[in-house]
Amino acid sequence: MTAHPAAIHSAAELDDLRRRAPLLKLDGITKTFPGVVALDDVSLEVRAGEVHALLGENGAGKSTLMKILAGNHQANRGQIHLEGEVVHFDNPMQAKEAGIVLIHQELSLVPEMSVAENIFLGALPRGMFGTVKWRVLHAVAAEILKTLGCKFSPRDKVGRLSIANRQMVEIARALVFTPKVVVFDEPTASLTDAEKVVLFEIIRGLTKKGVGVVYISHRMDEIFTLSDRLTVLRDGKVRGTLETSETSEDGVTQLMIGRSLEGRTKRAAGAFGPVALEVKGLTCGSLYHDVSFQVRKGEVVGMYGLVGAGRTEVAETLFGLRTPDAGEIRIDGEVVAIDAPPAAIARGLALVPESRKEQGLVLGMSCRDNMSMAKLSGVTGRFGFLKPRAEQAIYDEYAKTLDLRAPGPAALAVNLSGGNQQKVVIGKWLATDPEILILDEPTRGIDVGSKSEIHDLIRRLAASGLAVLVISSEMPEIMGVSDRVLALYHGRIAGDFDAETLTEDRLVQAISGL
Amino acid sequence: MTKTLQSLTHLSRLTVVPPIWLFTLACALFFTVTTDNFAEIGNLTNILQQTSTIGLIALGMTVVMINGNIDLSVGAVVALAASLAVGLQSDIGTLPAVAVGLGSGIALGFLNGMIVWKTGVDAFIVTLGAMIGVRGLVFVYTQEQSFFAMDFAYSDFGMSQTLGLPTLAWVFLGFTVVMHWVMTSTVHGRNAYAVGGNREAALNAGIRVGRHMVVNFMIVGFFAALAGITLSTQMGASTPNLGREYELWTITAVVLGGTKLTGGAGSILGTLGGVLAIGILRNGMNLMQVPAFYVLVILGAILIAVLFIDRQVNRAGSEEVEA
The missing domain is CATH 3.40.50.300 (P-loop containing nucleotide triphosphate hydrolases)
Structure with missing residues (x-):
């Protein structure tokens, strides 16, 4: 005792x-x-x-x-x-x-x-x-x-x-x-x-x-x-x-x-489009300070850091879930004030959140309803009635693009595997036609097969011209999927690396404050 | 040195005054000033006697709510216990009839608890069902009749005085002390907070959560039955509609007293304050001749206002302490 x-x-x-x-x-x-x-x-x-x-x-x-x-x-x-x-x-x-x-x-x-x-x-x-x-x-x-x-x-x-x-x-x-x-x-x-x-x-x-x-x-x-x-x-x-x-x-x-990280096709920096998202001196209380970075169209930027380093908080600020104390956010070169998610969505931002089950999905709703959720304005007719056919169209399109393996559009989200649930969340955001896609821990708790599918998907989306910001605590994921990697340490950008020349040692040092 | 320090903190643990008492005292002060008769001894003891019924139930309800559950069947149990205790008097004698009444409350509490534990159905639903079903049982048993106490000692007890206070007020205050001790000083009481505060953690720590909950439902069943019996001693009778809406008044008092609906926090002292606050408000407004329907409107508004203020105050005070 x-x-x-x-x-x-x-x-x-x-x-x-x-x-x-x-x-x-x-x-x-x-x-x-x-x-x-x-x-x-x-x-x-x-x-x-x-x-x-x-x-x-x-x-x-x-x-x-x-x-x-x-x-x-x-x-x-x-x-x-x-x-x-x-x-x-x-x-x-x-x-x-x-x-x-x-x-x-x-x-x-x-x-x-x-x-x-x-x-x-x-x-x-x-x-x-x-x-x-x-x-x-x-x-x-x-x-x-x-x-x-x-x-x-x-x-x-x-x-x-x-x-x-x-x-x-x-x-x-x-x-x-x-x-x-x-x-x-x-x-x-x-x-x-x-x-x-x-x-x-x-x-x-x-x-x-x-x-x-x-x-x-x-x-x-x-x-x-x-x-x-x-x-x-x-x-x-x-x-x-x-x-x-x-x-x-x-x-x-x-x-x-266990696997080599080689074999991924990297493109020259020149192949990216203009800057889609630019953050300058963004600060929010004790959560993060003076965060600045750019994401260009067609580029995947990875954000790596320990839990509590401020990664999720930066993403939440971009999406209007937190109000920054200082700094500015530019989208397509224009300073924007995003005070709530609807404003973010209107500016072409989409956020796939960290915890799929709590923040990403309504588990008791069908896949179709989950997917059309962020785009309801697009599927309502006169008098605000929902148009089932338009909803179905969204489901059909993204179930195909994402290779969603669900028993059908009416299947409840709770009954899908983690990988397919994540695809539903991604589909929901793609339906809003975003220009900037932020994914927070996109493969957490997902089996290996679905993981690499989601990685491929991220690359495909970038290739189609989206600006993508990926937050992850998994080094192989960050190094495998990104064109550029930002290292966060205690709420500050501790390194901005070109993925081509980045080594794991340097990344570990940066996120440990060495 | 350390010893005095220890006894000091021990003392401070007992004397932490729940914030509702400020409100209760303010109400008392207000009515003392605005009415002629409020502060008279006779009126004050009257309030104690009137509140003892809801007060007794609230003692048990506090435990169950701290535990993270709720019991909506208490009003029906009040009627059942009162009907049994009065109705059986002439057949088996007064004391055995009272024992049967109390036993029925404990047994129904056991049943509620077992169903919540074994089926995993939410306590709100289980006891909502019990509330409806037990009320039906009361009508079956009484054939919709009121019973009158044949034993005059029974009804005398409800009106009696002991040491200058109504006996029922002593019963309520006595059980308040006991339950306060149970919740602050016994392992069972502390475990109630643990289970209500973080059920997963309590399970991980090896607390037998299921059994623990059943005991608490039995406690509230006992207090509801006791309240029914004391109420019937005051009236010298029982009616099948006795105790309607008592579950709501009880929950109001407990919540006013600072117990969280989600469990894990609350105290018997707070509940006492909440019970008295309602008693004083009703009594005082009555003395001011506020029409009865307005009393309800005011009580409802006060419940929401007090909890809103409490929320604001608590949020301000809950910043992290860096040790």
Whole structure:
């Protein structure tokens, strides 16, 4: 219940521990979701006292694998062995009781409750008559926070903490139990450098107690400073498990991407048309500062950066969803004031938003109705009645252009695969005859086949004269699809590269502020 | 040093006054000034007695709403419990009849909770169905008749005084203290906030969300039945139409008291303030001889205005604290 540290092992003992049979063994794990094979025969071993890094692009299956380990999902096939015994978790509590703790990437805290209550959520210390032992609760929570170097109080409301501090609360929660395996899922995404140093100390402290740590991250530098071994996943399959000291960043990247990025036809800069979209000195509070760039007709510009670097916010501003504090936006050379999406649409802008299900689609509506949604003025007759035939025409046209595989125009959007859902969203915007198309994470959570179709589509649209801005956190996607790449770091443009000469190293450096 | 500090913060946790109290006190002050009789002891105890019915239900409703659910069947349960407690008196005796009445509320709460848990149908729908169905049961049982209490001790209880206050006011205040303690100091109470605040997180943390919800529906069922019985002791009778619209008045009081419809936030103290605010407004406007229909118009407008102000104030105060 309370945090009582296991014995701390000497270096020799640790070596011995690490050589012994694996603490945790995932054997042949397979998991399918409707329409997607998320994991295909994945095996992974974690030894006591090691940091085992897990790498892969978004959608490679890392998070799914860890959710199976932590009891949030159940595998279709395969076994989990913990300390040599087969275990099976129906829910997260069983996994936790067995000693496997997952520190969630999406925060799962109760904002209205205090830090201490959140740390002990589901395990509040009980006194007589079921009362909460507040003193014990606050004392133990304070102690855990101290070991983590947190400066906030156990009595603070979680809802009023910064994102980074909430992350620390999540970590504190794992330490209440005496864990055997701790999984960190992208723990540093919202941490400052100083907080990262503390986190790494904590992780090393855990391994010294013989805990096995699984560390999921995109950041090569972190993986190479922290991990003992690493496993690379791609498209739901293990592509290799390596000793970290015996490999290089290049080697790992090769495994992650798996295909060469060559072979794409690039055009000379001269082939682009005039500047369609120009942004000058755009600033919006603390979200982004002094952002300037141009997109020409026929050109695909990629915008790359970490989550929180301000990419989505720039796109939202262009589309009239945010009001900038300073700067100007020009379309076809003319300064425009876009204060709401209708103005943006009237100027020929279209935005395919980041989250398809929340922002892009009305899931309970048919494909046809979704596609005609942004273009209803074009399909209404006199007295504002809808013209079903005009709606059908939109569907027919874009279902064909996009190679949409839906059971029919009346099929509900919710029943389509991720790739086809995204095509419906893109179709909806193409129906408005845009001149400038912005796509925010166009292939997030989409299977590989549909991904390359959407990439081809983006190239085709650009070739037909559209100015395209693509936002993505996937490096291969950005490098594969763009003519030019903008790197964003902490809300500023940290680099403007010609894709022809761009290397991954330079891009990683730019988005990390190096 | 640390000990005093701890007890201080412990104290501060108990004495955080929900903002509705400002409004409640302002209303009391207003009527004290504008009417002759409002501030008389007799009138004030009258308000306490009048509000005790809605107040008792509101105690249970607060728990269920913090938990992220709602119970619309409370008005019907009021009528059922009152009819059973009065109607069965002559057959099985007063105390057993009261026990049956209370038991019916708890049992219906259990049923509501189990249906919400096992079917996953929204509590609004399940208890809406229960509201209609239970009212029907009341008509079946009573054959549309009113019952009169044969036991005079029963109706005397409703009018009795203890230590200078109506006994029913003591019952309400007593249960208020108990429920306040449950919500602030027990594991069950804290879990109610957790489940209402982030159900997914509560599940992940191993809270048995389903069972927990069922218990809370049983609590509100108990309080609705108790309110029905205390109401019938005041009238010395029960009618099949007893408690109509009580679910709406209860929810109004709870929401005025600062409990969120979406769950996760709220307090018993706030609910007490909300219950009293409505009681004082009705009583005061009555003393000012505001026509009854206008009272409803004003109450409706006040509900919206108070929640709007609350929203503005809360938004201003919810900026991030950097520790």
